[in-house]
Amino acid sequence: MTAETLRAAAAQPTNLRYGKGLRKLITPVAIAIVLAALYVWVGTLQLDSIEQRSLNSAVIIQKAIEHLRLTVVATALVVVIAIPLGVVASRAKNRLITPFILGTANLGQAVPAIGLLVLCTFVMGVGFQTALVGLVAYAVLPVLRNTMVGVQQVDPALIEAARGMGMTKGQVLRRVELKLAVPAILAGLRTSLVLTVGMATMGAFVAAGGFGELIINGLKLQRMPVTIVGGVLTASIAFLVDWLGGLAEDLLKPRGM
Amino acid sequence: MFETDTGGAQIQLRALTKQFPGQAEPAVDSVDLDIPAGELVAFVGPSGCGKTTTMKMINRLVEPTSGEIRIGGEDVLALPPDELRRHIGYVIQQIGLFPHLTIGENVGLVPKLLGWDRPKAEARTEDLLALVNLEPGEYRDRYPRQLSGGQQQRVGVARALAADPPVMLMDEPFGATDPITREHLQNEFLKLQKDLRKTIIFVTHDFEEAIKLGDRIAVLRNQSHIAQYDTPANILANPADDYVASFIGADATLKRLALMTVDEVPTEGPPDPALPQVETGTSLREALDLMVANGTDRCSSPAGVLSYTALCASIGREEVAAGDR
Amino acid sequence: MSLSEYVASRWDTLSLAAAEHALVVAIAIGIATLAGVGIGLVTHRVPRASNASLAVSAGILTIPSLALLTLLIPITGLGWTSTLVALTAYALLPIIRNTVVGLRGVDRATVEAGRGMGMSRVRVLMKVQLPLAWPLILTGIRVSTQMLIGIAAIAAFVDGPGLGTQIFEGLSRLGSVNSLNATLAGTFGIVIVALLFDLFFSVVRHLTTPRGLRVRN
Structure with missing residues (x-):
């Protein structure tokens, strides 16, 4: 679930690339095959009444919607919060807080997501909003850090050239710095997206629904098929979201870079 | 802004000083300099001597601590800095x-900042690319990383010329290119400047480059103090002091010869087909090279025979008679 | 009961849980380091192979931990084994990636100099490339460790060891006297374990970085 490190490094210039072109189709095809196999496998089982209550299309669709809603809303909030904060933190006069943010981002990784969620529950009770706060708090840092670092990493010569041709500071930020930071920001967003979709599974612990509920109920009621279906669906949705994130990255990246 | 024509405007620096906070000495100390309209002045000096800082004060990327800057008579420090920079390449x-x-968007940026309409900006972009010898149809839609270093540098020059500014500031523009590309870019640029006659400040630490490109050279020492400010030929002939002489190096006379052509030297008699031949426009340095290579003291140009004695006389040196040695 | 009283009264349980937490992470990191550096050493010269191993380990990292842990139950059962397998799998990517990047990043001239003075390819790899890449590899291990310490908390849900048990205890007795204390003790205990590991790695980094590389910093 903590793919943070992976994407954070993807923002660094390495010539390592995982998959392009036709290989882009591998993920959705593999997901489709796994889901089909799961469907066939469940079809061969003799489900008892408890299992039937969880494993029907109405429940699964509802869990999918809950899971995605939590992920999408949390990610949207992360974008709104983290990118402006990252830009503010990147400004020269705020450089002093840079090490603080980087330190918190690194340490924040060690705070267990489940602990954070449960602690939120003590403050806000159980439910969607609690899960949302926990998720956002957890996923804000990678985007904040990548935005800050991405803007700071822009070649000073480009900024000098921009200033030298008469761009205002605002124009330099909008037309040069932010544009060139887009790959790093997108990488951070994809990290936090994968983080969020994984952590949304734990939303079930605080009664926020999602596929995690199938996993937990299956274990509680000792119905392995339910747990396995929950696990496979959770993994599938994570791969799907990551894949969509990758597509978005390719699409939104400025050309020429 | 700068209501003179875009062919160039005079730049005047008066007691221009920059004191960076936390430093004992000013980085630039009370510089006075007049740069005539349409001339290229090379700032030469060791790294850290303040030449770049001096230049950057003119477009106010560095704000002067005190002093005055005028372009075409207008007080630069009274103008809004961003607007000012749009009119300085x-x-x-x-x-x-x-x-x-x-490439097209890069070149068209300043016109866009100035609010030109699209067709005008696009036409200007095409003209400029053609001017720096990049076929617009081929290069306009490419990205910088698809170009070689030399091509990128040409785009850089085109971009600086986009709004047809009267003044250009160039900070070691050809410094990062290999020697062959650099020579090529220098020659192209000289040709371009011959037509454009912009007022240009050109910072370099390469004295050869300064001689080649500069109408005048300002040799700077620490804190941007001007050691000598004159034409290349005069600096080579009469270096003001040892500091300037050390910049010129041991082959000052050869460098002077490189600045003159065979057409400037009086010839004797008609062309002689038996002698080594030089063409019109050949530098005296090349002519001398040819003589030494052929073991003669004469060569022939279309205007007549050129002797070693005449060559020495042309730079104010009498040939020492053999008997006086 | 205040948090400090809670910690004092359950010191034995908490310290055992913390030790187990550290132990399970340490074992997983140990295995992952051997495997990851090994994979990196073998594949770094073959882009196809290293990219494939990177893609697979990146894929593993995409699977939410709760899902991976529960999907392991039918294979490796509840408890330590599942926890170790999942943690080891998660730790691979940063270690493989940094090994590959580090080995590839060693200056070509340095490698050629080694070859030129008659060292075999394997000798150059072990005596030149690996020591030079080591700081980066160590960073990968460190990053993996921090990540595992967080993930290990969830292992308690599948009867795994560690401080996660405290958090789940707090969750299951929501509203009772000590539920908040248990959650806080578990969460902060994990952060403390993470800090101790980080300190450990700072020392290791200092001791194992070739002297010539430290000088430059």
């Missing part, structure tokens, strides 16, 4: 092309 060593914009 600026080329840096790292070029600084924006990698996320096409």
Whole structure:
């Protein structure tokens, strides 16, 4: 679930690339095959009444919607919060807080997501909003850090050239710095997206629904098929979201870079 | 702004000083300099002597601590800095092309900032690319990273010329290119400047480059103090002091010969087909090279025979008679 | 009961849980380091192979931990084994990636100099490339460790060891006297374990970085 490190490094210039072109189709095809196999496998089982209550299309669709809603809303909030904060933190006069943010981002990784969620529950009770706060708090840092670092990493010569041709500071930020930071920001967003979709599974612990509920109920009621279906669906949705994130990255990246 | 024509405007620096906070000495100390309209003045000096800082005060990337800057008579420090910079061309060593914009977009940026309409800006972009010998149809839609270093540097020059500024500031613009490309870019640029007659300040630490490109050279020492400010020929002939002489190096006379052509030397008699031949426009340095290579003291140009004695006389040196040695 | 009283009264349980937490992470990191550096050493010269191993380990990292842990139950059962397998799998990517990047990043001239003075390819790899890449590899291990310490908390849900048990205890007795204390003790205990590991790695980094590389910093 903590793919943070992976994407954070993807923002660094390495010539390592995982998959392009036709290989882009591998993920959705593999997901489709796994889901089909799961469907066939469940079809061969003799489900008892408890299992039937969880494993029907109405429940699964509802869990999918809950899971995605939590992920999408949390990610949207992360974008709104983290990118402006990252830009503010990147400004020269705020450089002093840079090490603080980087330190918190690194340490924040060690705070267990489940602990954070449960602690939120003590403050806000159980439910969607609690899960949302926990998720956002957890996923804000990678985007904040990548935005800050991405803007700071822009070649000073480009900024000098921009200033030298008469761009205002605002124009330099909008037309040069932010544009060139887009790959790093997108990488951070994809990290936090994968983080969020994984952590949304734990939303079930605080009664926020999602596929995690199938996993937990299956274990509680000792119905392995339910747990396995929950696990496979959770993994599938994570791969799907990551894949969509990758597509978005390719699409939104400025050309020429 | 600068209501003179765009062919060039005079730049005047008066007691221009920059004191960076936390430093004992000013980086630039009370510089006075007049740069005539349409001339290229090379600032030469060791790194850290303040030549770049002096230049950057003119487009106010560095704000002067005190002093005065006038371009075409107008007080630069009274103008809004961003607006000012849009009317001053600026080329840096790292070029600084924006990698996320096409070549066309890079060149068209300043016209866009100035609010030109699209067709006018696009036409200007095409003209400029053609001017720096890049076929617009081929290069306009490419990205900087798809170009070689030399091509990128040409785009950098085109971008600086986009709004047809009367003044250009160039900070070691050809410093990062290999010697062959650099020579090529220098020659192209000389040709361009012959037509454009912009007022140009050209920072370099390469004295050869300064001689080649500069109408005048300002040799700077620490804190941007001007050691000598004159034409290349005069500096080579009469270096003001040892400091300037050390910049010129041991072959000052050869460098002077390189600045003159065979057409400037009086010839004797008609062309002689038996002698080594030089063409019109050949530098005296090359002519001398040819004589030494052929073991003669004469060569022939279309105007007549050129002797070693005449060559020495042309730079104010009498040939020492053999008997006096 | 205040948090400090809670910690004092359950010191034995908490310290055992913390030790187990550290132990399970340490074992997983140990295995992952051997495997990851090994994979990196073998594949770094073949882009196809290293990219494939990177893609697979990146894929593993995409699977939410709760899903991976529960999907392991039918294979490796509840408890330590599942926890170790999952943690080891998660730790691979940063270690493989940094090994590959580090080995590839060693200056070509340095490698050629080694070859030129008659060292075999394997000798150059072990005597030149690996020591030079080591700081980066160590960073990968450190990053993996921090990540595992967080993930290990969830292992308690599948009867795994560690401080996660405290958090789940707090969750299951929501509203009772000590539920908040248990959650806080578990969460902060994990952060403390993470800090101790980080300190450990700072020392290791200092001791194992070739002297010539430290000088430059």
